Amino acid sequence: MSNNPGSIQPWRATCVQITSNLAVLAPDPDAAWKIIQANIAGAVALIEAAMAGPDKPKLFVMPEFGLQGAPLEMPVADWIAQACCAVPGPITAPFQDLARKHGIFIGGNQFEAPPEWPGRYFNTCFLIDPKGDIVLRYRRINTAIFPSPHDFMNDYLAATAPSDVFPVVDTELGRIGMISCGEITVPEVARVMMMQGAEIILHPNNGPHTLASDAAKVSRATENLIYLVSANVAGPIGFSVDRTEPGGRSRILDWRGNMLAYQEEAVESTSVTAMIDIEALRRARLTDSGPSSLLRSRFEMYRPFYQAASFYPANAFRKNLMTGLPATEIFIEQSRQKLLAAKILTNV
Numbered sequence: 001m002s003n004n005p006g007s008i009q010p011w012r013a014t015c016v017q018i019t020s021n022l023a024v025l026a027p028d029p030d031a032a033w034k035i036i037q038a039n040i041a042g043a044v045a046l047i048e049a050a051m052a053g054p055d056k057p058k059l060f061v062m063p064e065f066g067l068q069g070a071p072l073e074m075p076v077a078d079w080i081a082q083a084c085c086a087v088p089g090p091i092t093a094p095f096q097d098l099a100r101k102h103g104i105f106i107g108g109n110q111f112e113a114p115p116e117w118p119g120r121y122f123n124t125c126f127l128i129d130p131k132g133d134i135v136l137r138y139r140r141i142n143t144a145i146f147p148s149p150h151d152f153m154n155d156y157l158a159a160t161a162p163s164d165v166f167p168v169v170d171t172e173l174g175r176i177g178m179i180s181c182g183e184i185t186v187p188e189v190a191r192v193m194m195m196q197g198a199e200i201i202l203h204p205n206n207g208p209h210t211l212a213s214d215a216a217k218v219s220r221a222t223e224n225l226i227y228l229v230s231a232n233v234a235g236p237i238g239f240s241v242d243r244t245e246p247g248g249r250s251r252i253l254d255w256r257g258n259m260l261a262y263q264e265e266a267v268e269s270t271s272v273t274a275m276i277d278i279e280a281l282r283r284a285r286l287t288d289s290g291p292s293s294l295l296r297s298r299f300e301m302y303r304p305f306y307q308a309a310s311f312y313p314a315n316a317f318r319k320n321l322m323t324g325l326p327a328t329e330i331f332i333e334q335s336r337q338k339l340l341a342a343k344i345l346t347n348v
Helices: 029-051 076-083 093-102 149-159 181-185 187-195 211-224 278-285 299-308 325-341
Strands: 011-015 059-061 105-112 122-128 134-139 169-171 174-178 200-204 227-231 250-253 259-263 273-276
Touching: 011 227, 011 250, 029 076, 029 093, 059 200, 059 227, 093 105, 093 122, 105 174, 105 200, 122 174, 122 200, 134 169, 134 174, 174 187, 181 187, 181 200, 181 211, 187 211, 200 211, 211 227, 211 250, 250 273, 259 273
Parallel strands: 011 059, 059 105, 174 200, 200 227
Antiparallel strands: 011 273, 105 122, 122 134, 169 174, 227 250, 250 259
């Protein structure tokens, strides 16, 4: 990262609230990819329309699952065959072309099946720069039904630079990290990105309205002194099997938790848009503002507790690939027993 990034003028960020049709419901991969291509076309059209307006954004963020939909309970191998691909690949390519055309940043999310990790897929956030290059790729760590790099942690860390595990990229807009959906409720993820300099967190989202998720977004922004750009899906969320649970509620927050832009309705739009002032954020970070001040962080006090914490096992699927949610049950039970032994959980 640059130690002297220079002046950054305020710039506009926009959430792309798109409807996501589910590739998992298609009868075969060919039909699934027609659904994916339609989702991509819808997102491209919204970005093109926004760029035709007077207030042109410098950065767009799309929802989690926005381009493929959620895999629901489809087994891992079947979902890879049905709808997954590499990053970069056929899903990112149209957005790379669009970024080059308009000189913009585009953040998105897809299920990635990397050729270097056969038999595994990841919930992956990506950021494309104005040259059309993918400059950030974050594979979600905290998952439930999806594979995670934590499932084969030793091998993944041996092959992956530490800076690419929780990546932050230094750009002309500031230093950017990405977190998808429910992982915003895991404080450590945003914290580690802040420790690497993140000033903006892009949050591809695909979730229902809960007070907990609302609070988590404000907490991550204020405790780390970051901007948060959170784009949710239009229409129903990905895990709403009966397609009745709405998305919507995309938002942009500043580092004080102020709502700069918000849309309640779950309709397709790019109306959640706001100016990002990185220079103001940097001035605020230099100021001692009490317990949440980065200047007063006391990380040494927490370190022994994290070193001692080991509950859900790392490398659970190092030798045997994760096949689906039922395969995690034995490891959930192991985690439960360790939490009971540590008196974090109590049998009732």
